[in-house]
Amino acid sequence: MLCAIDKAYLCSVVYLTMSIFGYRPNKNEMCVSFGLDYIEFLSCFSFQKGTDFCIFRHEKLTKKMVLHNEVIQLMEDHNWKFVRNDKNADCIITTLVSVFWYLDPHRERFKERSISLPFAQFHDYYDWKTQKKGRPVIKSPELKQHMDELSLILMKPWWNNDHVQVFKAKVDLMLQGMAKYYKYLNRNNESTIQRRQNEGTYVLPA
Numbered sequence: 741m742l743c744a745i746d747k748a749y750l751c752s753v754v755y756l757t758m759s760i761f762g763y764r765p766n767k768n769e770m771c772v773s774f775g776l777d778y779i780e781f782l783s784c785f786s787f788q789k790g791t792d793f794c795i796f797r798h799e800k801l802t803k804k805m806v807l808h809n810e811v812i813q814l815m816e817d818h819n820w821k822f823v824r825n826d827k828n829a830d831c832i833i834t835t836l837v838s839v840f841w842y843l844d845p846h847r848e849r850f851k852e853r854s855i856s857l858p859f860a861q862f863h864d865y866y867d868w869k870t871q872k873k874g875r876p877v878i879k880s881p882e883l884k885q886h887m888d889e890l891s892l893i894l895m896k897p898w899w900n901n902d903h904v905q906v907f908k909a910k911v912d913l914m915l916q917g918m919a920k921y922y923k924y925l926n927r928n929n930e931s932t933i934q935r936r937q938n939e940g941t942y943v944l945p946a
Contacts, residue, residue: 807865808837820907828896835893839886845876855917858910880925887918
């Protein structure tokens with residue numbers, strides 16, 4: 741049996757996902773379909789004034805939810821806001837959160853290559869040490885995927901607004917830093933393949 745916060749979170753995820761694809765379901769109807777009272781939903785979440793993307797409000801927030809809230813708070817503090825019913829809002833927010841979350845445990849790696857990433861405040865949310873796993877490794881395909889997603893949202897017309905140019909410059913700088921590291925990884929991979937070929941230990945993929 742799901743509790744109110746679980747139902748509200750699931751309801752919100754479905755709502756945001758539908759929003760990304762251009763659908764704007766009625767929030768009350770969404771709550772009914774999940775067996776959730778709208779008041780219960782609002783007690784767990786709130787919607788930023790003038791927009792339709794949610795801010796998580798609950799004592800049992802995950803680290804990623806906290807990061808989500810902090811990203812929106814940063815945008816509110818600098819007046820980097822969306823007009824009401826902007827269909828790109830949820831896509832931009834969720835993509836930024838996803839990229840920040842991915843980069844979090846790797847920021848030291850970027851520093852080691854003298855690559856400075858903006859938004860340094862979004863650090864120590866992804867605590868891989870508590871997951872009893874080894875330090876996450878940056879892999880070219882995953883990094884490229886996040887670069888592509890970031891590039892796509894930067895093509896949204898919202899970024900042409902004068903009031904978000906500082907924000908856009910920072911996101912551009914982050915993408916450039918990711919691209920530099922991606923090139924570094926590819927050079928390393930090519931060097932490794934070349935060395936193994938010279939040693940006769942490299943096996944071509946089937």
